[in-house]
Amino acid sequence: MHVVMFADQHLESLGGAQVSMRLQKRFLERAGHVVTVVAPRLHRPASDDPAYLDLPSIAITPDREYALTWPGARTDRFLDAEMGARLPVDVVHVQADFWGAFIGHRYAARHGLPVVHTMHNRVDVGIEATAPFPGLVLRALNAWARRALPAAGSRSGAQPSARRDPGSAPARGEDGADPRDPASSPSAAPSSRVDGWAFLHRLARLSRAVTAPSGHFARRLEQHGVASAVDVIWNGIDDDVLDAALAFGPSARRSGRPRFVWLGRMSPEKRLLPFLEAVAASGIDAEIEVIGGGAQLAAARRFVGRAQPTAAVTFAGRLPYAETLARLADADAVVQTSIGFETQGMTVFEAASLGTPAVVSDPDIAAELGGGVWAVTDATVPALAEALRRAAADIAAGSPVRPHPSIAERFRQSSRTAAMVGVYERAVRAGR
Structure with missing residues (x-):
């Protein structure tokens, strides 16, 4: 299986999600799968890896640790050209919340590929903690998502029913909605909302499966209408x-x-x-x-x-x-x-x-x-x-x-990788 992962930041940059994705990549490769990681180019020296597909980017922090790639037609053309030699692709795994998510969902929609989306970030809490006017930032973020993301009808199939991973407690808050479709929940975030949950819902509705790294975050995603069924798969240890x-x-x-x-x-x-x-x-x-x-x-x-x-x-x-x-x-x-x-x-x-x-x-x-x-x-x-x-x-x-x-x-990464491969296989089967 060829898995293409999309990240907001280069995997060699500092951060828990990056550590997790590096481990996921290595253990997927160890299990015989092919992985390509698409992320903004890092603006400092880092180890090279042929699995990394670095996008043109601009540094966004004074220490040049983090970067941004603008999602749009120019990035789409660059990505498609670079991916040409790496085809075919079986599944897109988006592990991003901002530009990386937009770029990944756009790529999947253009090529009719199933998406598994792992949500690592409490967008509302993070923005409130770091931005001076969080309400304005969330409003702008939702507006950006409406412009940058493909239409919901462009996804290649509905979300299949989530299966709970034994590595963590099951999520709660099931509401009787169709578990195959994250947009079908009665509590689903309406298009008029501009909070963090509405933003995450815009990403979930384009995905065949949504996963979360803990039971407590999965429960919140379900209760806030982001998706009606969320797979719980812990991030692991080497x-x-x-x-x-x-x-x-x-x-x-x-x-x-x-x-x-x-x-x-x-x-x-x-x-x-x-x-x-x-x-x-x-x-x-x-x-x-x-x-x-x-x-x-x-x-x-x-x-x-x-x-x-x-x-x-x-x-x-x-x-x-x-x-x-x-x-x-x-x-x-x-x-x-x-x-x-x-x-x-x-x-x-x-x-x-x-x-x-x-x-x-x-x-x-x-x-x-x-x-x-x-x-x-x-x-x-x-x-x-x-x-x-x-x-x-x-x-x-x-x-x-x-x-x-x-x-x-x-918490072993091998067990976490096996659980995620099961989600990939389910997402691929649902589109056949």
């Missing part, structure tokens, strides 16, 4: 890295102060600065390692310099995937601080697979993990500080919470 980490078996904890890791993109919705405020307010005597990069790095360093917390805070920068997982395995706990934004929360699942528990701010993520968490009671800095104190005390006493042992097997 089997080889997991096996290497687990081969050593349970090990004694290194002596010393409790060790916490915060990992992610340093942008407002990830709440790095509130985390550092909570570290200072908690007074914990611990080692805090912050892994990642982004626009708030300088502000984070300045805050630590001013606050002088009792804990020792270090900034490790961006690390290779295997090294990041090694740091998670060595930590006493990982700290997850975004609320309402994450559609899965990869970091805490990776950590849990390695036996590392988590301090979790988002109640949906805490529920999805099913154990091994110190839950933060609300969105305030004092509540996060209190959770850090509880975690540090438990770790120092030798009685930390423990993740559920089944997560390591349920």
Whole structure:
């Protein structure tokens, strides 16, 4: 099977969706499938891969980490010309929410190909956290979608019934509508709406199947009328890295102060600065390692310099995937601080697979993990500080919470890839 994936950002750029897609690509290739990844060209050096089809792009962030490709006739012509030598294609897998989604759905409509759309992003929460006038941005985004996306009638077949993946809890909120068609739900977003859910609905109605990386996000998609049936397929962890980490078996904890890791993109919705405020307010005597990069790095360093917390805070920068997982395995706990934004929360699942528990701010993520968490009671800095104190005390006493042992097997990328291939096959069959 030849799978063409579309992304908003190059797979070698920083981000959880990109990490997930790189793993998906590698394990699909390992299973004998052919993968092409279409994304904007990266504006910094990166490893080359013949599976990457880079589109002309412009950098959109000061660090040149992220880029934009404008969806339109010129991009369509470039893509069709570049894809000529890679034909035939069996299925299009859109894992984008903006220009990558528009480009992918346009390509599928031109060539009559089935689309599987994975929704990684809470568009409404992300825009509210990062844009000064979110309502205006969402209105403009919906207007852009109306102009850039093909008409719903151009899709090659209705969405088949979703099947629940055993790797996660089933989504809820079924409403009795035709499960083959995401546009048939009584609660489907009407064309006059201009919120984030209406925007995602515009993408779902062009797809044969819609997937989400967690049960809680799938439930929200269904309840808000984005699609009437959503397959739940977790993003996974590299089997080889997991096996290497687990081969050593349970090990004694290194002596010393409790060790916490915060990992992610340093942008407002990830709440790095509130985390550092909570570290200072908690007074914990611990080692805090912050892994990642982004626009708030300088502000984070300045805050630590001013606050002088009792804990020792270090900034490790961006690390290779295997090294990041090694740091998670060595930590006493990982700290997850975004609320309402994450559609899965990869970091805490990776950590849990390695036996590392988590301090979790988002109640949906805490529920999805099913154990091994110190839950933060609300969105305030004092509540996060209190959770850090509880975690540090438990770790120092030798009685930390423990993740559920089944997560390591349920989170393997090989099992996630097998589940997604089943969705691909169902989408292809539905058009025959």
